[in-house]
Amino acid sequence: MTIAIVLSSVLSALVLAVALVLPSINSPTVPFGVRVPVHHADDPTVLRQTRIYRWRVAASWIVAAAVGVALYSLTGETLTLSLSVLLLVGLWYGCFFLANREIRAAKAAGDWYEGLHQGIAVDTGLRTDPPRFPWLWVAPALIVTVATVVIGVLSYPSMPEVLAVHYARGVPNRVASKSVGTAFSLVFVQIGITALLAGMAAAIIFRSRPDIDPAHPAGSARWHRHYMALGAKALLGLAAMIDLGMLGSSLLMWTGTATPWAHAVVALPILAAVAVAAVVLARNNREPDEGDEETGLSHRDDDRYWRGGLFYINREDPALLVPRRFGLGWTLNFGNPTAAMLAVGVVALIGLVITLRFEG
16 A cells, blocks of 8 residues: 555656656747747747646646545545546646647737748658667567566476466455466566567657758757667667566566565566656757757748647658657657557557456
8 A cells, every 4th residue: 555655656746747847858949739930939928838837737736636645535445546647647738738729829820930931851861871770778678578488487387376466455356377378477568568669669760750950950860860769779778677577576476475565566667767768868858059050941830730739640741750749759640550550559558468467
């Protein structure tokens, strides 16, 4: 019970911190997902909506925490604490959407793009000479997965005949008879996670489209290559830490250990990896000013392809991934048919995890 409260509190604090700092680390020319000319990046509407957004996010965190505490006191179920985090994420999007709507309205009313020369810059070298895929970063996830298999094979004869496959408050509340499928169930999750995140890392390198600034195309292209490599490494590092959590959970199942720290065995490595990835990407999320000569061009006003400022839908764009307008990393081009297949794979993997670990 205590560890569930701690984990939910840490996750809630992490979401709050990310929500508060994102306006400062995102590109100033896409405040809250709205494409604006560089000379309107500090428009009074943008500055005012940034302040209001932060106050709303802070209030949302208080509301979500209060709801979580109230539901937990009434039901005694630690699941309600996780639901409070989901509520916070939902309220966070509401705060973002309100700011997005106000800035869009000000942009349209002021005709901010009137008289500007809009352009598109492309790094053709990404197809002929893309960044190298960080193969060495795949090794940790593979090593952890192989270690899980080896330990499981060696331990299988001495495993209990009944295996605990789910814990509630540190006590097993779902068991299953020992079998290869049951004992190695999390190995399949490891394989799926590794394949999925390695595939996404490859998509960043080979199937993503960088958002190159036409005003500084050379410097922007160099920065995007560096950021793509960082993003791929962050995903592969996350895969390794998730696999490590699965190894820890497998060891608990194989040894029949009952501990209130069972959830932390899985959650802590993942939270640590997410926090490190967020810090690394946040520190590199803005294009540095390298003194390149300006071309006089502005980004193309492409808001029509961004639904709600978050979801990119462009059937004419062959890219599978594009940089997020608001947030860290990349998002799917939902106009690309491959995106639907990937989304189905993610949902299927989440369903597998829920079935194996959280059904009670």
